[in-house]
Amino acid sequence: MRLFSGKVPVIAQEIVRTLTEGGDIETEAPNEVQADIESVLKEYLRQERRVTDEAKSRMEIRGMTYSELGKMKSQVAKDLKLSTGEDTLPYILEQVLEMLFHSNNVEEVFAEDNVLRKKITAILRRHMDVEQELDREVRSKIKNLEEGTAAFETEYARVMDQIKRNKRLT
Known part of the structure; x- marks a missing residue:
């Protein structure tokens, strides 16, 4: 699974629409909530690029071949405490949920955590897979x-x- 930058606005818009129409969250500024979700997703992409750049830099210093990039990216991600690979979806999901619970743009969250998780996971999976x-x-x-x-x-x-x-x- 991979998050593509072109999908960020679509994912954020669908999450907000699904949660507001389902009565799971209440907001008077859905565009602001969408922007908040987009910022979470863009931050993940920024961190992912940072991991790749750092991995390439380390490989260059050590004289490693390009075929070892995957291993080096895993090591750098671990060093920077960023979830990648199969852990990407749960990591992004947690970040989005934290944002929803702490955003000044979300007046109230009515749904239970597990309900939010199921709905958001389905949206993320559909767009990331x-x-x-x-x-x-x-x-x-x-x-x-x-x-x-x-x-x-x-x-x-x-x-x-x-x-x-x-x-x-x-």
Whole structure:
């Protein structure tokens, strides 16, 4: 699961709409609550970029190859106490819930924590679980190339970037 910057406003808007229409929260400034949620999501993305930059920097200093980037990112994320990988969704969920309970723009939270968790998790999962769909779409467009070859890797990256731009994920 991955959070794409292009999905941030859509996710925030859907969370606010779902929670207000369901009577789970009360707010007189839904646009402000949406902005608060967007700031939580953007902060996660900023921290994720920081992890990647720090991992690349450490790898360069140590003369490591690019193939070890995943391991280094995991180590940097652990050092910076940022959840990544499978822990991304629960981490973001907790941050959004904390914001809802402490925001000056939310007058009242009526729903129980578990109800909020289910609703917000469903929204986050739906918008963050697009990687597999993207992978299938890319592979369908380059099925004439043999997987594992340099040509496949190059074309895969190019087509993936193109699809992400078309879907406004980046």
